[in-house]
Amino acid sequence: MSVDWFGYVYAATVAAGGIMGYAKAGSIPSLGAGLAFGALLGYGAHLNSQDQPRPLLQLGTSLLLAGVMGTRWNRSGKLMPAGVVCMLSVAALVKNLVTYNRYLPLPTSTKGA
Numbered sequence: 001m002s003v004d005w006f007g008y009v010y011a012a013t014v015a016a017g018g019i020m021g022y023a024k025a026g027s028i029p030s031l032g033a034g035l036a037f038g039a040l041l042g043y044g045a046h047l048n049s050q051d052q053p054r055p056l057l058q059l060g061t062s063l064l065l066a067g068v069m070g071t072r073w074n075r076s077g078k079l080m081p082a083g084v085v086c087m088l089s090v091a092a093l094v095k096n097l098v099t100y101n102r103y104l105p106l107p108t109s110t111k112g113a
Helices: 005-025 028-048 056-076 079-103
Strands: none
Touching: 005 028, 005 056, 005 079, 028 056, 028 079, 056 079
């Protein structure tokens, strides 16, 4: 499997958003959440870059971010930053679902054996 460039860029974007939130508004929760989610997504991109990709960490983190930021985008109506992060998260979800379906085996049924 090749390097998960999208995953690394996504992780860096989330972390940079947290840093920007702190720099502009002095928001410590933005800094903490951005760095924590960025680190999780970066590690998830590393796992996706292995010979046997493991997309579940990035998939779960993207699902959580899509839900949280989608709710914030719906409530505020502002595209930046909630709308952009929500759209990136949905794109990451789709990419990870494709990876999951391509590389992880489906459970086999032992029914009737």
